[in-house]
Amino acid sequence: xxxxxxxxxxxxxxxxxxxxxxxxxxxxxxxxxxxxxxxxxxxxxxxxxxxxxxxxxxxxxxxxxxxxxxxxxxxxxxxxxxxxxxxxxxxxxxxxxxxxxxxxxxxxxxxxxxxxxxxxxxxxxxxxxxxxxxxxxxxxxxxxxxxxxxxxxxxxxxxxxxxxxxxxxxxxxxxxxxxxxxxxxxxxxxxxxxxxxxxxxxxxxxxxxxxxxxxxxxxxxxxxxxxxxxxxxxxxxxxxxxxxxxxxxxxxxxxxxxxxxxxxxxxx
Amino acid sequence: xxxxxxxxxxxxxxxxxxxxxxxxxxxxxxxxxxxxxxxxxxxxxxxxxxxxxxxxxxxxxxxxxxxxxxxxxxxxxxxxxxxxxxxxxxxxxxxxxxxxxxxxxxxxxxxxxxxxxxxxxxxxxxxxxxxxxxxxxxxxxxxxxxxxxxxxxxxxxxxxxxxxxxxxxxxxxxxxxxxxxxxxxxxxxxxxxxxxxxxxxxxxxxxxxxxxxxxxxxxxxxxxxxxxxxxxxxxxxxxxxxxxxxxxxxxxxxxxxxxxxxxxxxxx
Numbered sequence: 293x294x295x296x297x298x299x300x301x302x303x304x305x306x307x308x309x310x311x312x313x314x315x316x317x318x319x320x321x322x323x324x325x326x327x328x329x330x331x332x333x334x335x336x337x338x339x340x341x342x343x344x345x346x347x348x349x350x351x352x353x354x355x356x357x358x359x360x361x362x363x364x365x366x367x368x369x370x371x372x373x374x375x376x377x378x379x380x381x382x383x384x385x386x387x388x389x390x391x392x393x394x395x396x397x398x399x400x401x402x403x404x405x406x407x408x409x410x411x412x413x414x415x416x417x418x419x420x421x422x423x424x425x426x427x428x429x430x431x432x433x434x435x436x437x438x439x440x441x442x443x444x445x446x447x448x449x450x451x452x453x454x455x456x457x458x459x460x461x462x463x464x465x466x467x468x469x470x471x472x473x474x475x476x477x478x479x480x481x482x483x484x485x486x487x488x489x490x491x492x493x494x495x496x497x498x499x500x501x502x503x504x505x506x507x508x509x510x511x512x513x514x515x516x517x518x519x520x521x522x523x524x525x526x527x528x529x530x531x532x533x534x535x536x537x538x539x540x541x542x543x544x545x546x547x548x549x550x551x552x553x554x555x556x557x558x559x560x
Numbered sequence: 561x562x563x564x565x566x567x568x569x570x571x572x573x574x575x576x577x578x579x580x581x582x583x584x585x586x587x588x589x590x591x592x593x594x595x596x597x598x599x600x601x602x603x604x605x606x607x608x609x610x611x612x613x614x615x616x617x618x619x620x621x622x623x624x625x626x627x628x629x630x631x632x633x634x635x636x637x638x639x640x641x642x643x644x645x646x647x648x649x650x651x652x653x654x655x656x657x658x659x660x661x662x663x664x665x666x667x668x669x670x671x672x673x674x675x676x677x678x679x680x681x682x683x684x685x686x687x688x689x690x691x692x693x694x695x696x697x698x699x700x701x702x703x704x705x706x707x708x709x710x711x712x713x714x715x716x717x718x719x720x721x722x723x724x725x726x727x728x729x730x731x732x733x734x735x736x737x738x739x740x741x742x743x744x745x746x747x748x749x750x751x752x753x754x755x756x757x758x759x760x761x762x763x764x765x766x767x768x769x770x771x772x773x774x775x776x777x778x779x780x781x782x783x784x785x786x787x788x789x790x791x792x793x794x795x796x797x798x799x800x801x802x803x804x805x806x807x808x809x810x811x812x813x814x815x816x817x818x819x820x821x822x823x824x825x826x827x828x
Contacts, residue, residue, distance in 0.1 A: 301612065307612065311608055316583075320699055337580060343762070355803055359763075361767070362763060401801055411805065411807055414813070414817070423690055426690075434584065434699070438584035444618075491615065495627075498633055500730050502731065505672075529673075532665070537679065
């Protein structure tokens with residue numbers, strides 16, 4: 293089971309050797325983004341378990357500098373789908389969770405004790421909030437998948453972060469990091485396990501090694517083959533270059549530093 | 561099993577209701593930071609499985625803007641322990657993984673095609689790299705724990721990020737995010753499951769709600785009780801205020817924006 297999933301994960305270029313196997317590893321290897329749902333609801337207790345898993349993730353010095361806002365109301369979910377670049381599948385999810393970097397609680401405690409909160413203005417605080425939120429979100433995704441649910445991350449909640457913050461009623465020093473759509477996967481959804489870079493490209497032993505162009509070339513072939521099974525013609529190298537070349541690759545997110553500052557995370 | 565772990569996770573203030581249960585949820589709920597190891601080695605295949613799990617996590621638009629550097633050499637591990645604020649337990653870990661935000665691969669591809677890489681200069685790219693690295697790291701931690709190993713995050717690789725980057729040989733546009741120490745847990749390690757904030761404080765339904773001071777007060781009592789079992793006298797509210805009040809709470813990380821810029825992540 294693990295072995296087969298690993299072969300799909302690496303598009304046939306899986307690491308050699310007798311790897312340990314267990315049900316958790318198989319679950320993690322099999323992750324895929326699910327954007328088609330049956331419409332069956334996800335009950336409150338299930339989300340409670342998912343959030344308990346999220347809270348069980350590590351958090352920097354136990355500061356718990358994150359929150360999650362759960363959206364179920366159809367109109368509000370439709371609005372966030374619109375703000376996130378018109379991603380219609382979001383409307384079909386049973387629940388939409390927005391993970392938030394959240395220093396508002398600590399700021400409130402400082403204010404209640406007559407103290408300032410200067411350290412929140414530094415980029416280190418922004419980064420800790422984003423990392424805390426990401427660790428929590430990943431545990432939420434693993435928990436949801438363990439229950440047979442499908443998930444997909446929605447980074448485009450950062451396309452219009454101030455409008456999203458307003459919709460969610462976020463206080464100063466709380467900022468949307470990622471959304472996670474959750475629902476029962478449509479059994480006819482063709483989305484598969486997307487191949488990743490060969491492990492030797494991403495894993496460095498003792499010292500960072502620049503990627504071997506031959507490895508990148510092999511991966512380009514593998515990924516193109518995967519996208520073809522999805523009816524798309526798309527290359528990985530071209531996408532990487534488009535992403536970094538100029539600000540067009542940021543889909544409007546080149547202004548996010550100003551948005552962070554206006555929302556109380558100056559990121560200096 | 562899940563129920564008992566949840567009760568510890570919330571220090572007795574666990575969410576009510578009949579929650580779904582399974583072995584993965586139990587594993588996630590039981591997470592604890594492990595800083596004492598038996599000294600037994602962790603073999604290469606085990607790290608291969610852990611990294612394959614990390615690569616299976618979602619990544620923004622499949623850009624895979626992260627890398628991991630695996631440290632085993634005793635002298636190098638001792639050096640990173642020193643750079644990370646003299647955390648001696650790091651020396652006792654079997655493996656030390658440094659998760660890295662990595663736009664160097666994409667920049668290299670752009671350069672090879674005669675293209676610029678302007679978008680890397682924006683804070684959105686820094687954040688995507690940090691979030692990608694965090695999602696991967698969390699899957700690595702879950703994978704390691706599923707194999708009976710103990711882990712602890714080490715955020716203080718950011719105390720001296722440029723020295724860490726130099727030690728690891730990181731290229732421009734690659735920056736250390738977090739370390740993860742991994743080893744076989746010492747069965748005599750008393751570290752337990754640290755209680756988190758009540759779920760009602762962190763989970764918001766449709767709209768963000770400011771925390772109820774009574775909930776925070778209850779949590780303060782719970783956390784103090786937990787630290788007492790660990791032989792420490794420590795409050796959560798005081799720690800939060802110390803963290804945000806002024807730059808002393810950042811342990812030197814108030815200069816991290818300059819370090820990011822010097823390492824090719826201008827974060828503008």
